[in-house]
Amino acid sequence: MTDASPIARKDWMAVLAKAAPARLAALMPDLPPHTTLRNPETGAVMVRGRVSATGAPFNLGEMTVTRCSVRLEDGAVGHAWVQGRDKAHARRAAIVDALMQTGAAAAMRAHIIAPLAGEAAAARSQRAERAAATKVDFFTMVRGEDQ
Amino acid sequence: MYVAVKGGERAIDNAHAWLAEERRGDPAVPELTIAQIRGQMTLAVNRVMAEGSLYDPDLAALAIKQARGDLIEAIFLIRAYRTTLPRLAGSNPVDTGAMTVDRRISATFKDLPGGQVLGSTFDYTHRLLDFALMAEGSEVPSGASAPATPGPMPHVTSFLNRDGLIETAPPSDTTPPDLTREPLELPADRSLRLQAITRGDEGFILSMAYSTQRGYGRTHAFVGELRIGTVAVEVDIPELGFAVEIGEVELTECETVNQFKGSRTEPPQFTRGYGLVFGQSERKSIAMSLVDRSLRWKELGEDFTGAPAQDEEFVLYHCDNIQATGFLEHIKLPHYVDFQAELELVRRLRAEAQAMQEAAE
Structure with a gap:
């Protein structure tokens, strides 16, 4: 078991959860042998906000989520909670989570986690650049008494 | 029969x-x-x-x-x-201060950290029909880009908080009431009211908010800040024992800054209304924050003027368009037996009235 500190695991699980299912499937077309500990199950998570952004929590509304747990042949257990209703996405994410705790971690990171994280960052910064172009530059008009 | x-x-x-x-x-x-x-x-x-x-x-x-x-x-x-989905968990409250912002404007401060970012808005368009859109297959439009300066975009109300000019919203970690699990009962606390309003009908909430602007429960709102963007949703995963981001949602958040004279217990300061809605839902989130503020009259020691937007029961029991349309539209379904009874009753009353009239003559 390597590379499974909670902080690192949080990060890769987040990358897998937010990945587009088709993109993850393209990066990982074949699944290694595994047993299913919990079949992919779609349900809802109640998303909460805070009153006035910082106060008491309130229920904003639900989102669809699919979860799945698997065990690899070497015993590594992987979990996934991913946004949406794609059961193949949840299974794939759980398998990658398990592989990230094995000797395959470096290869998984290089071929799956890093590309997904890079693409997400690129999409994010492209959107930020669009937003930046709509930032207002105020300037003061020349007033009559200045002339 | x-x-x-x-x-x-x-x-x-x-x-x-x-x-x-x-x-x-x-x-x-x-x-x-x-x-x-x-x-x-x-x-x-x-x-x-x-x-x-x-x-x-x-x-x-x-x-x-x-x-x-x-x-x-x-x-x-x-x-x-x-209703067919099992509830897997409740998320940790989303952090709108860490939102990846597409749009962020303030009507109260011109120069604010992070600036005024218009985003993809209908504002300042001329509302003239664009006949070019009738022609299909035209070239794909593309917006301009500019270097983005990553940095914090603090909430506008946090500047006012520093001077004590605006009420604070101290954090808590209580589990909020959920009207999808327990029937909505009154009086409702602010968390429950916000849940009802954010899923309420946009048209109804808009009209309620508009009524406060026209004088029915006036609250003198300024849009302190309106922001649209994505936030991560984090859930405590029981099988792991720590929280993981399971996805992202787009939200629209509106914070209003409202006048307040002060009371026996509170110094004069600004008060706040809050709107938070799924998706890019600007009109709804502004309306939500006005209605939220209006419903806070009791907590802030203000007078109840009888305005509909101050009446919690009126707003919360009528804002849900599915409840409303269910009850409204069911009257078009067969009511033959009910109506038969009404018919019998009217006929009998008419016969009695006629008999009494004839007896009097």
């Missing part, structure tokens, strides 16, 4: 088959895809997610297609679907 009747099955089947045909429209015109609705009718999708109270753009797009564009019918479909 009560007579049970059956029938209409063939008529109903045929009505539904015709509905499917009408939904499809002219077969010579290409069929709408879910991806088209999701990608090009985004604000309709957002409204269905907000009022359907389920964030899933594909399902909202499907509901809009199935409902032939009737958004309340689409919201009904989503509400029905969500």
Whole structure:
């Protein structure tokens, strides 16, 4: 078991959860042998906000989520909670989570986690650049008494 | 005499088959895809997610297609679907201060850290029909880009907080009441009111907010800040023992800054109204924050003027368009027996009235 500190695991699980299912499937077309500990199950998570952004929590509304747990042949257990209703996405994410705790971690990171994280960052910064172009530059008009 | 009747099955089947045909429209015109609705009718999708109270753009797009564009019918479909989903967890409260912002404006401060970012807005358009959109296959429009300076975009109210000029909203970690689990009972606390309003009908909440602006429960609101963007949703995963981001949602948040004279217990300071809605739902979130502020009259020691927007029962019991349309539209369904009884009663009363008149003559 390597590379499974909670902080690192949080990060890769987040990358897998937010990945587009088709993109993850393209990066990982074949699944290694595994047993299913919990079949992919779609349900809802109640998303909460805070009153006035910082106060008491309130229920904003639900989102669809699919979860799945698997065990690899070497015993590594992987979990996934991913946004949406794609059961193949949840299974794939759980398998990658398990592989990230094995000797395959470096290869998984290089071929799956890093590309997904890079693409997400690129999409994010492209959107930020669009937003930046709509930032207002105020300037003061020349007033009559200045002339 | 009560007579049970059956029938209409063939008529109903045929009505539904015709509905499917009408939904499809002219077969010579290409069929709408879910991806088209999701990608090009985004604000309709957002409204269905907000009022359907389920964030899933594909399902909202499907509901809009199935409902032939009737958004309340689409919201009904989503509400029905969500009841079939097991509740896996409640998320940690989202951090809107860490939002990846597409749009962020303030009507109260011109120069603020992070600046005024317009985003993709209808504001400042001339509201003239663009006939160029009638021609299909024109080139793909693209917006401009500018170097983005990553940095914090603090909430506007946090500057006012520093001087004590505005009320604070101290954090807590209580589990909020949930009207999808327990019937909505009054008096409702602010958390429960916000849940009801954020899934409430946009038109109803808009009209309630507008009524406060016109003087029915005046609250003198300024839009301190309006921001639209995405936030990560984090859930404590029981099998792991720590929290993981399981996805992202787009939200619109509005914070209003409102006048307040002060009371025996509170110094004069600004007060706040809050709106937070799924998707890009600007009108709804502004309206929500006005109605939220209006409903806080008791907590802030203000007078109840009898305005509808101050009346918690009136607002919360009438803002849900699925409850409203369910009760409203059921009166078109067969009421033959009820009406038969009414008919009998009116006939008897008329006969009695006639008999009394004749006796008097």
